Amino acid sequence: MRLGLKLKKESKPPQEQQQEQATQEFKFDFIFFNSNQQQQFDNQDSKQFKLIIQKKNTNEQMIIQKDYVYIGETQNNKMHGNGKIYIKQYDAYCNNNYFVYEGQFQNDQIDGKGTEYYGKTNNKKVDGIFQKLSLIEKFQEYNQDGSILIKQQNLQQSILQQSFIQEDRSANKTFRIKSGVKQTPPQPQSQKSQVKQNDKWTKFNVELSKDHLSSLLSEKAINDSIIEAYLNYINYIDSEKYFNLKSLPEIQAYKRALIIPYFLFEQQKLDILTYFAEFSYIKGQFWQVYKQIFAIVNSNGHWILLELIFEGQDIKMKVYDSCSKKKAIFYVTICKHVWNMIEPIIKLHNLTISWKSKDIIVTECPQLSQPNDSGIFICAYLKYLLSNISLDQITQEVINNVRKIELFNIVKKEK
Helix, strand or coil: CEEECCCCCCCCCHHHHHHHHHHHHEEEEEEEECCCCCCEECCCCCCEEEEEEEECCCCEEEEECCCEEEEEEEECCEEEEEEEEEEEEECCCCCEEEEEEEEEEECCEEEEEEEEECCCCCCEEEEEEEECCEEEEEEEEECCCCCEEECCCCHHHHHHHHHHHHHHHHHCCCCEEECCEEECCCCCCCHHHHHHHHCEEEECCEEEEHHHHHHHHCCCCCCHHHHHHHHHHHHHHHHHHHHCCCCHHHHHHCCCEEEECHHHHHCCCCCHHHHCHHHHHHCCCHHHCCCEEEEEEEECCEEEEEEEEEECCEEEEEEECCCCCCCHHHHHHHHHHHHHHHHHHHHHCCCCCECCCCEEEECCCCCCCCCCCHHHHHHHHHHHHHCCCCHHHCCHHHHHHHHHHHHHHHHCCCC
């Protein structure tokens, strides 16, 4: 059902219109290379590829690879000169920590004077000389609020500190540096607190616990921690699939997915401009890279899935609701909130993109029979939509399997 107007017949699929407009201002190329020698060649027997985006009338490029996004000067499609890089660093539990550096690059590597930032914020962390991911010489260190932490530090002590960091990160320990001496804090003596600590873990950048596993097995309503872990899992898996494709036809046919955690923006845990900071080169238009974009919304404990479709200068929103017997104004309000989330990007880059309430499509989809299952349903919707399987195939048995098997395996502490 469409709110406001009947669904118009489209002359072209939305993504074809989107790609046409993208190529007017930006040029998209796929470069295949050998990961060991960084030698470019055609797509036969290639090991990796990267997406090169070139804006007209500029010498800078945007390079998107599996684990990083680079914006800056290049030489032969390699990072060379001045630029900024956003690197995803994953641990064994798929927790992502961004390493963000701006400065000098040589032959596709960080090499020279530059600045490391606190994640994707604009707040400096340290100025110095870097080689690859290592700080060789420290000039200035900063607090997260931008104030100066240390004016200058001896090079030898800096190297000593780095060795301790590398050593203890691999052992997953906490420590502090004082006068070049590693000091490990005393271990907690309370056995009770140790037990509580073992009951919690972090996976897919979400703090999880045994209570979350219990809610999945007892058929209680799942909370935003489980939903956030699932959407981070989907984003991670989709990126893995995409960058493991071997041929150009496969890459061009693949519909890259992005699930936006709208409820985290609503809770003011995230800032939209910071979240999409690496897309500044293409004026924040992340929809030029991703072909399937979803937002997950929570309204008074009820979970709803929205699909954002960018058609030229318009945005349409498809609603997937497992309890869809609601008045039209409810969906208008939900979609308006999501538009308000995106609007700062539109305004910052002066984009001529708009959204109207008539561009809401409430999709017919399987409905829940248990009041606590709305969160499970949106996970099932996502799974089937991304797999190009009809939503009609979703049964109560599928819902039970998503809850007790798939989500349970994603949430559990084991890798």
